[in-house]
Amino acid sequence: MAEHNKIRITKPLKLDSGVEIRDFDIAYQTYGKLNAAKSNVVFVCHALTGDQYVAGTHPVTGKPGWWDAVVGAGKIIDTNRYYVICANVIGGCMGSLGPKEIHEATGKPYALTFPIITISDMVRAHSLLLDELGISDIFCVIGGSMGGMQVLEWVAKFPQRIFAAIPIATTCRHSAQNIAFHEIGRQAIMADPNWEGGNYQLEEKTPTKGLSVARMTAHVTYMSEESLEKKFGRNLQNREAVTYGFDADFQIESYLRHQGISFVDRFDANSYLYITRAMDYFDMEREYGQHLSEIFASTTARVCIISFTSDWLYPTVESKYITRALNAVGADVSFLEIKTDKGHDAFLLDVPEFTNTLKGYIENIAKERGI
Amino acid sequence: MAEHNKIRITKPLKLDSGVEIRDFDIAYQTYGKLNAAKSNVVFVCHALTGDQYVAGTHPVTGKPGWWDAVVGAGKIIDTNRYYVICANVIGGCMGSLGPKEIHEATGKPYALTFPIITISDMVRAHSLLLDELGISDIFCVIGGSMGGMQVLEWVAKFPQRIFAAIPIATTCRHSAQNIAFHEIGRQAIMADPNWEGGNYQLEEKTPTKGLSVARMTAHVTYMSEESLEKKFGRNLQNREAVTYGFDADFQIESYLRHQGISFVDRFDANSYLYITRAMDYFDMEREYGQHLSEIFASTTARVCIISFTSDWLYPTVESKYITRALNAVGADVSFLEIKTDKGHDAFLLDVPEFTNTLKGYIENIAKERGI
Numbered sequence: 001m002a003e004h005n006k007i008r009i010t011k012p013l014k015l016d017s018g019v020e021i022r023d024f025d026i027a028y029q030t031y032g033k034l035n036a037a038k039s040n041v042v043f044v045c046h047a048l049t050g051d052q053y054v055a056g057t058h059p060v061t062g063k064p065g066w067w068d069a070v071v072g073a074g075k076i077i078d079t080n081r082y083y084v085i086c087a088n089v090i091g092g093c094m095g096s097l098g099p100k101e102i103h104e105a106t107g108k109p110y111a112l113t114f115p116i117i118t119i120s121d122m123v124r125a126h127s128l129l130l131d132e133l134g135i136s137d138i139f140c141v142i143g144g145s146m147g148g149m150q151v152l153e154w155v156a157k158f159p160q161r162i163f164a165a166i167p168i169a170t171t172c173r174h175s176a177q178n179i180a181f182h183e184i185g186r187q188a189i190m191a192d193p194n195w196e197g198g199n200y201q202l203e204e205k206t207p208t209k210g211l212s213v214a215r216m217t218a219h220v221t222y223m224s225e226e227s228l229e230k231k232f233g234r235n236l237q238n239r240e241a242v243t244y245g246f247d248a249d250f251q252i253e254s255y256l257r258h259q260g261i262s263f264v265d266r267f268d269a270n271s272y273l274y275i276t277r278a279m280d281y282f283d284m285e286r287e288y289g290q291h292l293s294e295i296f297a298s299t300t301a302r303v304c305i306i307s308f309t310s311d312w313l314y315p316t317v318e319s320k321y322i323t324r325a326l327n328a329v330g331a332d333v334s335f336l337e338i339k340t341d342k343g344h345d346a347f348l349l350d351v352p353e354f355t356n357t358l359k360g361y362i363e364n365i366a367k368e369r370g371i
Numbered sequence: 372m373a374e375h376n377k378i379r380i381t382k383p384l385k386l387d388s389g390v391e392i393r394d395f396d397i398a399y400q401t402y403g404k405l406n407a408a409k410s411n412v413v414f415v416c417h418a419l420t421g422d423q424y425v426a427g428t429h430p431v432t433g434k435p436g437w438w439d440a441v442v443g444a445g446k447i448i449d450t451n452r453y454y455v456i457c458a459n460v461i462g463g464c465m466g467s468l469g470p471k472e473i474h475e476a477t478g479k480p481y482a483l484t485f486p487i488i489t490i491s492d493m494v495r496a497h498s499l500l501l502d503e504l505g506i507s508d509i510f511c512v513i514g515g516s517m518g519g520m521q522v523l524e525w526v527a528k529f530p531q532r533i534f535a536a537i538p539i540a541t542t543c544r545h546s547a548q549n550i551a552f553h554e555i556g557r558q559a560i561m562a563d564p565n566w567e568g569g570n571y572q573l574e575e576k577t578p579t580k581g582l583s584v585a586r587m588t589a590h591v592t593y594m595s596e597e598s599l600e601k602k603f604g605r606n607l608q609n610r611e612a613v614t615y616g617f618d619a620d621f622q623i624e625s626y627l628r629h630q631g632i633s634f635v636d637r638f639d640a641n642s643y644l645y646i647t648r649a650m651d652y653f654d655m656e657r658e659y660g661q662h663l664s665e666i667f668a669s670t671t672a673r674v675c676i677i678s679f680t681s682d683w684l685y686p687t688v689e690s691k692y693i694t695r696a697l698n699a700v701g702a703d704v705s706f707l708e709i710k711t712d713k714g715h716d717a718f719l720l721d722v723p724e725f726t727n728t729l730k731g732y733i734e735n736i737a738k739e740r741g742i
Binding site: 016017018112115116173174175176177179180181183184186187188190191192193209210212213216217220225228229231232233234242244245246248250252253256257260273277280281283286312315 | 388389486487544550552555559562581583587591602604605615616617623624627644651652654683686
């Protein structure tokens, strides 16, 4: 496999935990060309298990990038028109500083000596990336799920850098239920003896079973009850009748097992711990000690907030809360709830009302920006 | 610990899998006295992790029985008036025939040589118990969740034995989402090396970590998002601020870990596999090859169906489906959706609208029955 495209950040970054990091890598991909005015940057923020490979073929999995349906030449985020940048979050496992990288001081992987990171840390690290790339302004920052959390932090922390922001299927505050499902995943990973207290790389092991259970749990939360029913129902997997055993009799079982198994090939278990922790810690009002409207008081960005009716992980009510906060400070805010039965993952899927909305909104702001 | 109260069933029982069992134990408890007319039997069906210890102090956990708030002298199911029977399901782990019991032929625990059982098998085994006890008629069969599934099977299979039936927070068909969450639990158990392919008893091990993760997962599905938010929100566990680590910073994490750990002391991992499998296989229309209304065509029982607004495991729509089927055959059916934010577990909790409904309904049918 080719090396990930990386840049070394030399400026120090003081994390929310108090730990300072410096001389660290950020892995990133770009698509399209930066225009002369440097006014056409679309910064895409990835979700928990996403990475910088938004479009084209993913070099690790060989599959299309996670938003290949939306990002590309002639697509909604048209790489003939925009300069798309997506960077792996710190704590991740696709080349940015994360727990599986080698700690130069010890010559060993960080594992659990890696500092706890936050969504705010991820965004501040990426702002340093843009500094290094000589880019001061972002035309549009966009992302779904944890990507949406980063979008909200961009708007809060760097209002002067953002022309428009599109947080999708997200929240400004992880709920008890969100934390609960993540904690189950973490406990499943830590219960796997191959996790070895986090030191599985040194031991040349992989906590595949634990990570697989974590992925299965999360995956169910990404789909709606209706979509599971429509897609699988009680259909049997290549058999005429139940087998009265513990095989994957049902398609849903077979599907989940496959989701679990294929995930462990591309994702690092410790990264899963760190990134879910960052999401659980996410609570903007606690972080800033202010009401959300005060946090957004100085933004001039156009903000388009999108939620999905069947998303029970980050339900519409949470997007409405963000919308009200932006309205309260007179921000240029649009809010759209898309009717779909596809659940949280709708932002990754072909949902015409969503993609048409996105296309229309981006077209409009591009005109405003004169791109 | 005292032995469980058991009866030996000598009649053979042919399970749905085709396996025949005979000379097996059913563990059961009774509360109150059978009247002379034998007309005051309330048969309580327990849920996945419940057992026969409905009321009083549980001999294993030392805590109150799982429905102690409802069953007892002067309570809603008044043991001064009714003769309450509750039996451990086959496949269970409180004395009835189950995977942890010793297989007489081999002298070893059944473990995975135990046959797969179904909800129908559980009910037919319990009907043999009533035969042994010389009880032909049940005044009222009642249960929530998997208990409710058994209630529906009682009505379908033994219409002549049932005067009234109260299925609570249940379904006639396990959904893809229901199967998905159970499959996660099973995979978590089987991923635990201490599970030893099911033979942990022989190896003197216990798959505590896997069973704990399974319990945590299930527990989250028993509560509503609102109740988790009200009860825990983002409250921290005995600390002023997050610790930037993987400790249980949040109360919800601490609570779930506790739920997991305390469960493994009272429940058998293989029983968890078998009972969740029985629930996943539950689909009455497939089982009988008939529409639900045809299945219920010959019942004369009064049926009171109760659901809870915030139950997302077995939502109201599933109770409505059962209600419509009973209405279609002119059955004496009542349906009540109780407004509560307590989720699926509401049937175990102090929800006044629910308990008042139950009290009123049971009072009315007792009058009809002349008790």
